[in-house]
Amino acid sequence: MSERQLIQGNEACARAALAAGCTFFGGYPISPSSEIAELLARELPKRGGVFIQMEDELASMGAVLGASLGGRRAMTATSGPGFTLMQEHLGYASLAEIPCVVVDVMRGGPSTGLPTSPAQGDVMQARWGSHGDRATVAVAPGSVQEVYTLTIEAFRLAETLRTPVAVLYDEVIGHMREGVVLHEPTSEELGLRSGPRGPFSPDFLPYEPDEKGVARVPDFGRGYRFHVTGLMHDERGYPTSDHVKVERLLARLERKVDAAVDAVAPEAYRLEDAKIVLVAYGIVARTARAAVDALRAEGVPAGLLRTRLLWPIPADALADAIGRADLVVVAEMNRGQWAFEVERLAGRHVQLAPYLRAGGSIITAEELVDHVLLASTKGATV
Amino acid sequence: MSWRVDVRCTGSGGQGVALAAVVLAEAGLAGGFEVALTQEYGPEARGGASRADVVISDEEISNPQCGVPGILLALHDKAWRKFATGTPAVMASLASGATVAVVDRDRVVVDPATPGVLVLGFESVARDELRAKVVANMLAVGALGRLIARLDAELVETAVSTRSPGAFRELNVVAFRRGWAMMHDLLASPGAEEVSAGVAGARA
Structure with missing residues (x-):
């Protein structure tokens, strides 16, 4: 259709x-x-x-x-x-x-x-x-x-x-x-779920990772006998407090979700020569895009990095977009959440002036334009 | 030159401004335009001053928000007081000729000195001619359809038909045509043309 x-x-x-x-x-x-x-x-x-x-x-x-x-x-x-x-x-x-x-x-x-x-x-x-x-x-x-x-x-x-x-x-x-x-x-x-290598056998390992680091847990009712638990577990699915196994499990769970970073890439808008980089997501990225157009019309070299993935954080794309910027403005409808992550990744040389509002209405393009103009003329963190 | 019109439909919850907005958006979409429709979802939608905004544009809509609307529909006095007289930016825009308001005189008390206002009697026509007060919103759709440049009458009529509940389909289409004619006649009257002439996205 x-x-x-x-x-x-x-x-x-x-x-x-x-x-x-x-x-x-x-x-x-x-x-x-x-x-x-x-x-x-x-x-x-x-x-x-x-x-x-x-x-x-x-x-x-x-x-x-x-x-x-x-x-x-x-x-x-x-x-x-x-x-x-x-x-x-x-x-x-x-x-x-x-x-x-x-x-x-x-x-x-x-x-x-x-x-x-x-x-x-x-x-x-x-x-x-x-x-x-x-x-x-x-x-x-x-x-x-x-x-x-x-x-x-x-x-x-x-x-x-x-x-x-x-x-x-x-x-x-x-x-x-x-x-x-x-x-x-x-x-x-x-996409398809990862599944077990073969039929059930006594040495079957439901939590043995595949090549992507994903467990091979079969669906219930397929003839496999296994254990699912919220306790730390080994590859058999049984509880363990072996700190080496636990450490390995946590690292694997963290590593496997990195695949999402490549799958859900951010969108760069007028970033090529941007000295002022807006960072936004969701509805705010829409008004931020309008703000970028308005700023460009005034001769202000603004651009937008619109992330479509919040977690795991697309760190490389973000660093790339803000690395060359003089001013970075994270705009979000909260009191500063993703802005903290961007600040953490930005390094000290980048001027940050997040625009944060959580009162229950959308951040408008006009507000963002005013904020960017003020922040860029002040030359200091607002 | 890109084309964009921001239409704000307002009234009292239950008058059908949300459906009016849906119909306009659907007609815009069918006409090959980009559309974005946002509306208030709070208790206002159930009896207070309700609002539904439609943006229609010939390019991707970066900003789906209707700021100061180009076209403002007011079907109820409390909506008029909230979204017009109570909003200085809208009053200024009406005065400057950047906004045109379409107002139901049967439900809204408008100061005759207010500039930029086109007055029609939706409710009285719905009640007295069409014998159904509830189709006033479709009369308004007709009037707005006529006023918005680049909206095709046939496409709006199709949208009215497909979005109407079965029992009201025929009557809504009749009301739509009547509303279109009302605005058509009004725009032909002396002085009315200038009211919408400077409004982005409106047809004079």
């Missing part, structure tokens, strides 16, 4: 899930993500899939992990308050290597916050919300079309890397309608 359809971000997400072969949704509706659950509740049963509304988000995540271990492509969708409740099981999924996609349509927080206003406040939560050194993948679409393509990509990454993948976008993208082409993904775009 190549015709453009006028659909909402959340609908694009649900359509992408169906196109990506998702057959299980376990969740608890919450604004501003509810349309995803609504559409999948209607569509999944028609296709032999399962939609289940659980009693809360803890249970939702448990249902998703169970379905995934049973071989389903499984997902849930939520917003900040629900994402908080899912963190426990997300940590479990990371360690036990259970694929799943978690969509977080971000609203203002903390707590119940601003239920129907946009925010980008869950960026660090996606990274560090669950305890321990959890490696994680999070994508950040910047348009309704990209909600579609990156949700499909999130399923591919989740399945091939056997890890939870978060799709983070804000309320405005969730509810915005744009023209979208709902293309059918190719088999490469869908």
Whole structure:
């Protein structure tokens, strides 16, 4: 299907899930993500899939992990308050290597916050919300079309890397309608789970990594007997406190998600000769792009690095984009989350002037232009 | 030269401004344009002053936000007070001729001295002629469709039809045509043409 359809971000997400072969949704509706659950509740049963509304988000995540271990492509969708409740099981999924996609349509927080206003406040939560050194993948679409393509990509990454993948976008993208082409993904775009080498045998190792560092866990019910645990485990899947094995496991889990960096490249806009580099993602990258055009029209050499991947951080592309800059402006709808990461990678010679706002409205292009002009004339960190 | 129009549809929750915006966006998309539609999702959409913004452009829409709109539709007085008289930038834009407001005189009290305003009676026509007050929003779609340059009447009509619930399909199409004619006649009247002449994306 190549015709453009006028659909909402959340609908694009649900359509992408169906196109990506998702057959299980376990969740608890919450604004501003509810349309995803609504559409999948209607569509999944028609296709032999399962939609289940659980009693809360803890249970939702448990249902998703169970379905995934049973071989389903499984997902849930939520917003900040629900994402908080899912963190426990997300940590479990990371360690036990259970694929799943978690969509977080971000609203203002903390707590119940601003239920129907946009925010980008869950960026660090996606990274560090669950305890321990959890490696994680999070994508950040910047348009309704990209909600579609990156949700499909999130399923591919989740399945091939056997890890939870978060799709983070804000309320405005969730509810915005744009023209979208709902293309059918190719088999490469869908990806396949890593599986066991051969039939079950007594020396079978479900957590033996394949060449990409991904465990070879079979789906439940295929005749393999194995153990899944949230304890540190060896390649047999049984608990271990052998510090060498634990260290190796944690390093492998961290290393395997690096594959996402190459898969979800950032977008460079007018960066070739840019001395002022804006860094943004999601809806803010849209207004930042308009700001770059306005600044260029005034003769200001501005450019934009729009990241589509928040975690793991695309460090090389970022360093490349900001390395030659005189001024770097990270713009995000929070009190400074990705801005900290950029600051960490920037080094001391780069002037940083993040533009941060979390009150529940979009950062406008005009605000960004004013901010950049002020920061660049001051020549000092604002 | 790129072409872009920012349309803000406002009213009271339940008047159907969201559907009006969807129809306009769909017609723009069918016409080969880029479109972005954003709307308020809070309690306003259920009874307060509600808003839905449509951007239609012939190039990729970097900024999907409608700032000061080129075209402002007001179907209710509380929306007019919030999005026009209560917003100095919009009043200034109306005064400068960069914004044109389309206002339902049956529901909105407009100071006759306010510049940049085109006044039509959507609700009274819907109620008295079409015997259905609820189609006032489709009259407004017709009026806006006529006002937005480069929107094709047939494509808007198709969008009205496909986006209408079955029971209202025929009536909505009738209302759309009536609204289109209302704006057509209004623009032909003395002085009206100048109101929209300087507005980006509007047809005079």
